[in-house]
Every structure is written in C-alpha cells, then in structure tokens.
C-alpha cells in the first residue's frame with residue numbers, strides 16, 4: 001500500500017524528558033492522515049505533527065460526528081515494540097463509526113498506517129517499565145455546512161503520545177463518588193461508542209468530584225440510579241466473596257478491551273466471573289458484612305486502578321483498607337508482563353514490530 005511520507009526536518013525528541021512523563025502532554029514527531037472523499041478512503045499521508053486547518057463551518061465542530069480510540073505500544077524486553085490487541089481496538093472503532101454514521105475503515109488501512117507511523121517514530125516508545133506509547137486514532141467529519149445531516153467527507157488520523165501513569169495515584173487506590181444528579185448514558189444512546197459527546201457529558205460532574213478531592217465519578221444507571229455502570233475512563237470490577245463481578249455490556253457502557261483481557265485471565269485462573277447487574281446497595285452491604293474484598297477499574301491508560309474509597313450519598317466505604325488487593329495486583333502484573341514481553345503471549349494479544 002502506498003503511503004506518502006514527509007519527514008520532519010528536526011526531531012523534537014531531544015527536548016523531551018522521556019523518563020519523566022505525565023499522560024497525553026507530549027506528542028511525537030509525525031502524524032498520519034487519511035482523508036475520505038468520493039465514497040472512499042484516499043492514500044495515507046504521514047506529515048510532521050502540527051496544526052491542521054479546519055473551516056469554522058466544519059460540521060464536526062457543531063454536531064460532533066467524531067469517534068476515537070486509545071491503544072498502547074510497549075518497548076519489549078527483546079528490544080522490539082509490542083502493540084497490544086490492535087485488532088480489537090480497530091473493531092471497536094468501527095463499531096463506534098456505525099453508531100455515528102461514519103464510514104468504517106479497513107483493518108489493512110488502519111494497521112498499515114499505524115505501522116508506517118511507528119516506523120518513523122519508534123524512538124518515541126519509552127523504554128522504562130510502566131511507560132508506553134499511547135496511540136490515538138480518530139475520525140472526524142469534515143463537510144462544511146451548518147445543519148444536521150451526515151457528512152460526506154472525513155479525516156482519519158493517528159497521533160502518538162509517550163506516556164507515564166494516567167492517574168497521579170499510579171497503583172495507589174483512587175477515590176470514587178456516585179452522582180445523584182447526572183448520568184453518563186442511556187440504552188439506545190451513545191454509551192457504547194467512543195465518541196467525544198460521552199466525555200463532554202462527564203466533565204461537569206467530574207469537576208464537582210475533583211473539588212471534593214475525589215478522583216472520578218462512579219456512574220449509576222440513568223433510569224433507577226441504582227445499578228453501577230462504569231467510571232469516567234474505566235470499566236469497574238468488584239470482588240465479593242472471591243467472585244469477580246462486573247456490569248454486563250448491555251448497551252450503556254463502553255466495552256473495554258482491558259476488561260475483556262482481565263476477565264479472560266480471571267476465568268483461566270478458575271476465578272468465578274459474573275457479568276451481571278450490580279447495585280450500589282449490594283456493594284455497600286457487602287462492605288458492611290465484610291465480604292467486599294476488592295474494587296478496581298480497568299482501562300488502557302491505567303490497566304488496573306485499585307479503588308480505595310467509594311462515596312454514595314451520605315455513605316462512604318473504604319475498600320481493602322485503602323490498599324491494592326491481591327487479585328488487582330496479580331491482574332496488573334499478568335497484563336503488563338504480556339505487554340512488556342516478560343511472559344509469553346499465549347492469547348495472541350501482541351503484535352510485535
């Protein structure tokens with residue numbers, strides 16, 4: 001496949017402290033662009049990372065016809081680069097595309113563009129354990145019009161960001177709070193798609209939580225405000241009486257790829273896994289009767305994020321003495337060992353380049 005490449009004249013890498021990174025603040029030297037017009041995706045181009053021009057009448061600014069993804073590449077023990085489950089992220093992006101009336105993109109185009117970009121910017125993959133290259137593919141509508149209709153032209157892009165820990169807490173437990181007022185998604189809405197509207201809706205409640213010193217909102221269902229759904233950028237798992245319980249993917253939550261990986265590992269370890277509705281009351285009562293062992297979030301950015309405290313209305317609970325639990329740690333270790341090539345990838349999750 002033809003990819004047009006225009007290299008940067010001067011790499012920015014020497015200005016970056018690659019061993020001291022936050023999350024999503026620094027971007028690599030190049031970016032991938034594939035435009036969609038006349039009913040098909042055009043020749044991929046790689047150009048220096050920089051501004052893109054958008055008309056003020058571009059429909060995506062006004063009506064939000066946008067999807068995105070977030071996956072990671074790791075510097076492996078053998079000196080190569082491991083991309084974690086690229087097919088699965090591509091599949092989810094196309095699922096989001098279908099919901100947003102955006103044309104799907106073939107895996108061939110997606111992975112060829114990604115690998116070509118990675119070839120140029122491979123030195124941006126941090127070598128330190130715990131660090132990785134965050135890969136952000138996205139598609140946005142580019143028609144110039146004011147009025148609500150499906151765009152006929154689009155742009156697919158990939159940018160890279162070398163990253164450290166997503167939460168300043170790292171593997172220390174985070175604090176969550178339910179919202180009595182706001183909801184994230186309803187069945188039939190956009191909840192299962194990775195589209196900016198979901199994140200826009202989460203900002204106000206997340207800000208209010210932050211003011212109280214709380215890391216993120218624990219979303220409850222939109223109808224009864226009773227069943228747990230997920231967290232801002234993570235799916236959520238509870239270990240009660242040694243059973244791993246997580247809300248089912250039934251039309252409101254994002255189907256996390258880390259969630260899928262973690263459930264697979266847990267099942268293989270003969271842990272009882274249940275994808276079923278779980279109410280906040282059940283969590284509180286299991287905390288009271290001493291059967292709540294662990295709570296953790298799963299997501300690409302943090303992999304596993306232990307939850308140490310949950311606040312719901314007037315009730316606050318502390319989980320596992322505000323320490324990471326044994327299963328959370330074991331899952332974190334197992335997933336990251338595969339990602340960094342320290343353990344064999346028996347699941348076929350890794351594409352090495």
Ligand code: PMP
Pocket residue numbers: 070230231232233234235254255256257258259298299300301
């Ligand atoms: N839920 C939401 C709303 C998210 O943004 C994310 C992060 N993509 C997740 C769950 C976790 O999904 P994944 O494990 O695929 O990153």
